Amino acid sequence: MAVKCSGMAPPTSSRQPITGHATGEGGYRVQEGCVYIYTQIWSWTFVRITSLSVSRSPLGRWTREDSLLEMWMLPHHPSPPPHHSKPCIVCEPANLKPPPASSLLKSSPAFLLSIRAWCHSEELQNLAHQYPNIEIIKLDVEDWSSIETAAKKADELCGKGGLNLLVNNAGVNPMDSLKSGFHFQPSDMELAVRINTLGPIQMTKALLPVLRRSAKMTSNGKTIVVNISSTAGSIKHVASNYKLGNLIPYRVSKAGLNMASACMAEELRADGIICFSLHPGWVRTDMGGQKAPLSVQESVASCLKVIKNLTIQDTGSFLSYDGEVLPW
Amino acid sequence: MAVKCSGMAPPTSSRQPITGHATGEGGYRVQEGCVYIYTQIWSWTFVRITSLSVSRSPLGRWTREDSLLEMWMLPHHPSPPPHHSKPCIVCEPANLKPPPASSLLKSSPAFLLSIRAWCHSEELQNLAHQYPNIEIIKLDVEDWSSIETAAKKADELCGKGGLNLLVNNAGVNPMDSLKSGFHFQPSDMELAVRINTLGPIQMTKALLPVLRRSAKMTSNGKTIVVNISSTAGSIKHVASNYKLGNLIPYRVSKAGLNMASACMAEELRADGIICFSLHPGWVRTDMGGQKAPLSVQESVASCLKVIKNLTIQDTGSFLSYDGEVLPW
Numbered sequence: 173m174a175v176k177c178s179g180m181a182p183p184t185s186s187r188q189p190i191t192g193h194a195t196g197e198g199g200y201r202v203q204e205g206c207v208y209i210y211t212q213i214w215s216w217t218f219v220r221i222t223s224l225s226v227s228r229s230p231l232g233r234w235t236r237e238d239s240l241l242e243m244w245m246l247p248h249h250p251s252p253p254p255h256h257s258k259p260c261i262v263c264e265p266a267n268l269k270p271p272p273a274s275s276l277l278k279s280s281p282a283f284l285l286s287i288r289a290w291c292h293s294e295e296l297q298n299l300a301h302q303y304p305n306i307e308i309i310k311l312d313v314e315d316w317s318s319i320e321t322a323a324k325k326a327d328e329l330c331g332k333g334g335l336n337l338l339v340n341n342a343g344v345n346p347m348d349s350l351k352s353g354f355h356f357q358p359s360d361m362e363l364a365v366r367i368n369t370l371g372p373i374q375m376t377k378a379l380l381p382v383l384r385r386s387a388k389m390t391s392n393g394k395t396i397v398v399n400i401s402s403t404a405g406s407i408k409h410v411a412s413n414y415k416l417g418n419l420i421p422y423r424v425s426k427a428g429l430n431m432a433s434a435c436m437a438e439e440l441r442a443d444g445i446i447c448f449s450l451h452p453g454w455v456r457t458d459m460g461g462q463k464a465p466l467s468v469q470e471s472v473a474s475c476l477k478v479i480k481n482l483t484i485q486d487t488g489s490f491l492s493y494d495g496e497v498l499p500w
Numbered sequence: 501m502a503v504k505c506s507g508m509a510p511p512t513s514s515r516q517p518i519t520g521h522a523t524g525e526g527g528y529r530v531q532e533g534c535v536y537i538y539t540q541i542w543s544w545t546f547v548r549i550t551s552l553s554v555s556r557s558p559l560g561r562w563t564r565e566d567s568l569l570e571m572w573m574l575p576h577h578p579s580p581p582p583h584h585s586k587p588c589i590v591c592e593p594a595n596l597k598p599p600p601a602s603s604l605l606k607s608s609p610a611f612l613l614s615i616r617a618w619c620h621s622e623e624l625q626n627l628a629h630q631y632p633n634i635e636i637i638k639l640d641v642e643d644w645s646s647i648e649t650a651a652k653k654a655d656e657l658c659g660k661g662g663l664n665l666l667v668n669n670a671g672v673n674p675m676d677s678l679k680s681g682f683h684f685q686p687s688d689m690e691l692a693v694r695i696n697t698l699g700p701i702q703m704t705k706a707l708l709p710v711l712r713r714s715a716k717m718t719s720n721g722k723t724i725v726v727n728i729s730s731t732a733g734s735i736k737h738v739a740s741n742y743k744l745g746n747l748i749p750y751r752v753s754k755a756g757l758n759m760a761s762a763c764m765a766e767e768l769r770a771d772g773i774i775c776f777s778l779h780p781g782w783v784r785t786d787m788g789g790q791k792a793p794l795s796v797q798e799s800v801a802s803c804l805k806v807i808k809n810l811t812i813q814d815t816g817s818f819l820s821y822d823g824e825v826l827p828w
Contacts, residue, residue, distance in 0.1 A: 358694075366686075373689075410762035428697075431735050438746070
């Protein structure tokens with residue numbers, strides 16, 4: 173498969189890396205986009221990588237902490253052609269480099285890619301050129317027509333096998349500081365809801381035909397929609413962790429996402445598609461910071477275990493990376 | 501106090517009454533704006549009544565089911581002047597008429613007003629003319645500057661006693677049908693979140709100085725912010741009640757409101773201001789319909805009992821009209 177990149181551009185001075193805001197308590201931190209997948213739980217043969225552009229608000233603040241939509245699309249090919257047996261690489265900006273070739277070959281065929289900043293697109297393209305089964309689709313979750321276009325492209329690429337895993341991992345925390353309380357603008361909450369709540373819904377809606385195609389093939393095993401949430405979205409946890417990160421727009425958007433997960437689970441139950449919210453933990457990424465207790469590998473291994481063990485009985489749940497059922 | 505009405509206009513052919521959508525199971529129904537308050541739990545001396553304009557979407561659908569913001573503002577006057585001892589009338593469109601004068605006198609001094617449709621503004625004005633302690637402030641919760649203006653007016657009117665009860669009861673369900681599932685537009689969810697989630701936050705933020713003024717006066721008893729929520733906003737309830745009303749934008753907005761209540765409770769805890777989410781039950785209003793099990797009087801009596809018994813330990817909770825603690 174040829175490497176494609178529609179509309180990607182190198183970073184400019186107006187498109188800078190974004191430093192994430194994070195809040196912490198023991199084991200808790202608001203963070204996004206930290207999950208790598210590196211496993212063979214399905215016969216993943218290629219991956220779509222998506223990216224969002226980065227912009228500053230009129231007030232000069234970063235309006236988007238996490239510039240990507242990480243749409244992890246892992247289509248199933250029961251009998252992949254030889255060139256599809258190569259792994260798909262999935263990395264993060266902080267260490268956007270392919271693993272050593274030897275380990276790639278050993279761990280074939282599945283990796284997962286997460287790109288968090290537009291500014292890394294050049295690296296991404298270089299990476300994609302190295303691995304011809306990587307496909308890049310530009311996407312902006314704020315732009316509904318962009319989602320439709322990307323979904324159509326994904327539909328073509330996924331073929332008859334459909335799409336068996338969608339990870340909605342776009343995330344934004346529009347707040348300036350950790351102790352911002354009421355000091356946010358309505359537009360902050362509107363942005364958070366648009367990216368963190370509506371984005372996953374629109375993505376899932378647009379990809380429904382491709383997801384259903386996978387679900388109908390019993391040989392695919394499972395078809396799953398993962399909405400990356402956070403313990404900051406647990407309403408029950410607010411009283412205990414509020415002082416560690418009030419972030420009202422973010423919290424509202426993640427509680428909204430949890431409700432969306434529960435609703436989507438009901439919508440997709442009859443199709444046998446599992447949908448749930450996943451808290452990936454506080455991970456040592458560029459957003460999570462170096463104080464985070466979990467390495468990327470640890471978080472990924474745990475998340476994969478959770479995903480791997482899911483059954484349709486788990487649809488509509490809110491789970492932590494360690495499998496714990498979290499309160500709404 | 502003189503009756504004021506800023507910007508109210510009589511209904512026109514393009515401003516029609518809205519028929520509400522409601523969903524039901526035993527005792528459960530999505531509904532708004534049904535709660536009357538008719539009691540003497542505080543020395544309420546006047547009431548602000550707010551209204552929103554009604555509009556149709558470009559698709560010809562009603563984009564707003566419930567056209568009002570019901571901002572129930574009940575300021576405390578430890579020693580109200582004689583003309584303030586008259587009751588404030590609070591009614592609903594379906595029966596927007598004052599109770600008999602004799603019962604008014606007996607039940608002095610507190611009633612609560614809820615106006616659900618712009619089209620009733622003429623009636624409202626007539627009512628306000630009858631009772632000079634009723635004050636009408638026009639307000640649109642979608643218009644942040646309108647909220648600021650209304651809050652300033654409220655600040656003046658509330659005086660030194662401040663505001664001891666704010667009921668954020670604006671509500672909208674932008675959906676066309678009860679079985680709409682994924683068939684909503686992003687704008688439907690954006691509207692629901694703007695009115696149902698952001699509206700109460702913006703109202704509370706704007707009225708903070710007036711609320712705090714009340715909270716500082718120990719003679720005021722309690723200062724409370726009530727966010728009118730719904731069991732449709734309970735994420736835990738989704739699996740059991742989804743088929744009775746999927747309403748994804750509405751549910752997301754109410755889950756978001758519940759998170760907002762929990763966050764606002766933490767913001768206001770140090771001030772001694774109680775903030776909570778209240779499910780008013782399924783009530784026989786024009787929105788609830790005649791099949792609803794609760795009369796207005798029953799719902800109000802129950803809600804009042806809940807409000808009356810609140811302590812600061814209840815701040816941040818999600819309660820039903822019958823006092824039951826609801827799951828998030």
